[in-house]
Amino acid sequence: MMRTDEHYPRNGTLKSHCDQKQQENNSLKNGYHKNEKVHKNGTVNGFHQPRVRGEDSFEEAPMYVAVLTYMGYGIVILFGYFRDLLRAIGLEKCHQAQERQEQKDFVPLYQDFENFYTRNMYMRVRDNWNRPICSLPGPVFDLMERVTDDYNWTFRLTGKTIKNVINMGSYNYLGFAENNVDFLRTVAEVTRQYGVGVCSTRQELGNFSIHEKLEQHVAEFLGVEAAMAFGMGFATNSMNIPALVGKGCLILSDELNHTSLILGARLSSATIRVFKHNNMQSLEKLLKEAICSGQPRTHRSWKKILIMVEGIYSMEGSLVRLPEILALKKKYKAYLYLDEAHSIGAVGATGRGVTEHFGVDPNEVDVLMGTFTKSFGAAGGYIAGKKELVDYLRAHSHSAVYATAMSPPVVEQIIRAIKCIMGVDGTTEGQRRVRQLAENTRYLRSRLKDMGFIVYGNKDSPVVPLLLYLPGKVGAFSRAMLRRKIGVVVVGFPATTITEARARFCVSAAHTKEMLDKVIQSLDELGDYIRVKFSRHRLSQRPALYDETDFELDS
Amino acid sequence: MGWLYYQYLLITGIYVLEPWEQSVFNTLLFTAVAMVIYTSYVFVPVHVHLALDFFSELVRGQPESTVALIN
Numbered sequence: 001m002m003r004t005d006e007h008y009p010r011n012g013t014l015k016s017h018c019d020q021k022q023q024e025n026n027s028l029k030n031g032y033h034k035n036e037k038v039h040k041n042g043t044v045n046g047f048h049q050p051r052v053r054g055e056d057s058f059e060e061a062p063m064y065v066a067v068l069t070y071m072g073y074g075i076v077i078l079f080g081y082f083r084d085l086l087r088a089i090g091l092e093k094c095h096q097a098q099e100r101q102e103q104k105d106f107v108p109l110y111q112d113f114e115n116f117y118t119r120n121m122y123m124r125v126r127d128n129w130n131r132p133i134c135s136l137p138g139p140v141f142d143l144m145e146r147v148t149d150d151y152n153w154t155f156r157l158t159g160k161t162i163k164n165v166i167n168m169g170s171y172n173y174l175g176f177a178e179n180n181v182d183f184l185r186t187v188a189e190v191t192r193q194y195g196v197g198v199c200s201t202r203q204e205l206g207n208f209s210i211h212e213k214l215e216q217h218v219a220e221f222l223g224v225e226a227a228m229a230f231g232m233g234f235a236t237n238s239m240n241i242p243a244l245v246g247k248g249c250l251i252l253s254d255e256l257n258h259t260s261l262i263l264g265a266r267l268s269s270a271t272i273r274v275f276k277h278n279n280m281q282s283l284e285k286l287l288k289e290a291i292c293s294g295q296p297r298t299h300r301s302w303k304k305i306l307i308m309v310e311g312i313y314s315m316e317g318s319l320v321r322l323p324e325i326l327a328l329k330k331k332y333k334a335y336l337y338l339d340e341a342h343s344i345g346a347v348g349a350t351g352r353g354v355t356e357h358f359g360v361d362p363n364e365v366d367v368l369m370g371t372f373t374k375s376f377g378a379a380g381g382y383i384a385g386k387k388e389l390v391d392y393l394r395a396h397s398h399s400a401v402y403a404t405a406m407s408p409p410v411v412e413q414i415i416r417a418i419k420c421i422m423g424v425d426g427t428t429e430g431q432r433r434v435r436q437l438a439e440n441t442r443y444l445r446s447r448l449k450d451m452g453f454i455v456y457g458n459k460d461s462p463v464v465p466l467l468l469y470l471p472g473k474v475g476a477f478s479r480a481m482l483r484r485k486i487g488v489v490v491v492g493f494p495a496t497t498i499t500e501a502r503a504r505f506c507v508s509a510a511h512t513k514e515m516l517d518k519v520i521q522s523l524d525e526l527g528d529y530i531r532v533k534f535s536r537h538r539l540s541q542r543p544a545l546y547d548e549t550d551f552e553l554d555s
Numbered sequence: 556m557g558w559l560y561y562q563y564l565l566i567t568g569i570y571v572l573e574p575w576e577q578s579v580f581n582t583l584l585f586t587a588v589a590m591v592i593y594t595s596y597v598f599v600p601v602h603v604h605l606a607l608d609f610f611s612e613l614v615r616g617q618p619e620s621t622v623a624l625i626n
Contacts, residue, residue: 068566071567071568072566072567072568073568075567075568075569075580076568076571076572079572079576079580082576083576121571124571124572124573125571151573470565470566470568471568471571472564472565472566472567472568472569472570472571473565473570475570475571476565476570529558530565531562531565
């Protein structure tokens, strides 16, 4: 007892924070005290240092690319109809589910036309997705080799593994998906202590002390009053938005929001209006209209107006315009729901997300949501904000009442990741990783731009979408990269607009420069061979600047 | 040459199709192109000749046709 008392005068913080601070008082590292200062100052005013936000780039491709894309889709659709005809006649065996002969005249169970796209286009290039992985998804991983005898309708494993494939697709931003014994020591101990299963929901008998510890850590990490953690990131959005808004409320959501946000919004039965992506004029127009006209028929005022945005949009790599949205929010008295699934841990000088990146006080955002899947190498999501909000959600959220609580080893992994990033565990490993990620991001993005690829998004976002456009090139790109032992994720029509198919790279702090160089070199060769370098900006004439040996010679 | 064929496969989107479908498309395209070439070979010289006659008649035609009328 006396030991902790002697730390109070040095600390000088409010009594209510003493529980959280107790364990950290023993740490004497410089980095920790600096974080503590940020913590205290954050409550005073908005801006720490106004940050110049890089512009998002959404370069358009030349017109012939759009024409060729539509032509390619048209030809494949024609062949789709042709094959459907053959299947209907009976000349070709139908691999899809069909009703039994006796039930042919009943109401149809399987709509033939609705999965036209799946049957005739997705099936042909299906081998680029769902590849079985047989190692941990670190910076390099092993894939199981898979061949198909009937053009992707069925697969068979040959038994061989493709080893040391560079992983450019996993959301492993800070490299916490690792199996280093030293780092995972606490996780093993917790597994020994608590086991793996929880066997109850959070509200019944599933509220372990380790869950409380996690929530305190998350709240401290973000700089807010309280936080609550859930078992699944998607469910965090879809199950908690209905608890926050209901009928008679208005939701203004960005055009390119994730499916979990859209699902949560629809489940809540609030009115949803969509504004153009990152477009503040569109948002302001909607806000003005909402305040002036009120609810659709009765013209009563809206009970709540909630603006839903994401920190980093996962398909474009663009950052939200946080300062402008906060200004609009204050002017029109709306609430803000910020989904930091990809940006927590990945942007910001110490990895605290877009609020730190823009120098904004996190207490100004009403609901901070994030996931532990991406930067923390675990699973689950959290919602953080004022204490009243979190207490309300503990009682009224579907996830809290019905979903099983998080598994203890996963919770410990998150706790150790947060401690590592904050520097509390006594090393500078966390900050090194945050800096390494920023450096890797800058390097990869600038090299890709210089080589002539069209890359969307903000220069600070670790999500790097590279545009491919044509449907034929999408499949060819993924297969060719796998032959060169690089695993990429390509995305096509339903997830993106029809003309903008892309390959999405996720930079990780665990990637070394050699890996990035290998990826860049392969992309260079492949880009020339397949012809996907569509950018019309003048290519940089100074590639030698990035060669490290030149710097050594100069100094 | 192989690279050009590969580019053709990628751009038209044929790359994703099965080989027999690729052959069907190639045959159709080749037939269509062959018909276009044959038609142009047979008819284009005649049409060009007629067009040249028409335009040259227009240019020198005013004195010519009035002369023809009088005669």
